[in-house]
Amino acid sequence: MIVARREAWTGRLFLIVLMVVTVVPFVSLFVTALHPSGTYPAGLDWPSEPRWSNFVTAFQAAHMDELLMSSAFIVLGVVPISLLLATLAGFAIGHLRMAGRRLVFLLFVLGLTLPFEGIITPLYYQIRDMGLLNTRWAIILPLIGLFMPFGVFWMRAHFISVPGEISEAARIDGANTWQQFWRIHVPLAAPAISSLAILLFLWTWNQFLLAIVLVDDPAKRTMAGALGAFQGQWGTDIPLLCAGSLLVLAPTLVIFLIFQRRFVSALLQGSLKG
Incomplete structure (x- = not known):
């Protein structure tokens, strides 16, 4: 009993320390953004007249x-297509058990190890030639x-845990593979799809x-x-630069706070199934 209480308090203390480490930089950024333009604030010094x-x-x-319009256009171009392709591939590899699925899945796993920085030079020349x-x-x-390896890995983890009896029952009722996918498996995969959508949105934004x-x-x-161009123009104005950084972070923070329950439930669902 004493050991259990000690572990509980240790866990709570660790979470508190982790929360402080995470929140303090944002608080410092916010406080700095309220100082007069052109000044160099120190630490968490609250200004006498917040600007x-x-x-x-x-x-x-x-x-x-x-x-905002540009970022929204890019997000709308990336997230829906990535979700569709990742869901289709995850369904094929994880549930249909297609021929050669292990080799294909291994290629996607290897793609997870590919850093953006390692391909940026050849990617530049390829985009230029296009x-x-x-x-x-x-x-x-x-x-x-670049999002496909993780997206396929994420969706496969869901589809591989779906009982095959569901598809078998639908097949007996006359549903083909396409109908099974759209009418049965996509609704069942809604938590996994929505949580993947949140991640893709955050990474794209x-x-x-x-x-x-x-x-x-x-x-x-x-x-x-x-923000890089903004930093080059206002790099010496620390309060204004902090204000711009917070404005950039605001949409992602709002999206995460709105959908955090759905995201956490999808993670817990995957852990319970796995």
Whole structure:
């Protein structure tokens, strides 16, 4: 009993420390953003007169309205196509047990070890030869391919745990493979699909490297990628730079807070099945 209580308190203490380590940098960023423009605040020193106008200035200076539209277009180009392809591939590898599935799955697993930084140079030349440099497609198309290994791995983990009796019963009722997929397995996979959608949204919205290397026009980048140009223009104005960073982080934070229960439930569902 004493050991169980000690473990419980140790776990709580660890979570508190982890929360503090995670939250303090954001609090420091927020406090710094409220200082007068052009100053160099120290630590968590709360300003005597908070400058809330810094957020408005940063929004206007970075043309956040254009960046929001650009990021939304890139997300709409990446997330739905990636979800569709990953779900189809995960269903084929995990549930249909197609011929050669182990080799195909191994290739996708190897893709998980491929870092963006390792392929950015050949990717640049390939995108250039396709005539897509400085367009949003230069971000959309590579991200779809780069997200496939994880997306297929994620969806396969769900479909491989679905009992085969479900498909067998549907087949007896006259449903073909396509009907089984859309009418039975996709609704059952809703938690896994929605949680994967959240991850893909966060990764796409926060994509920095591809946006910087493949797109010269900041207005065609993601919000995180455009922050590089904003930093170059306002790098000496620390409060304004912090305000711009918070504006970039705000959409991803809101999305995660709204869908966190669905995301956590999908993770727990996978752990219980696995």
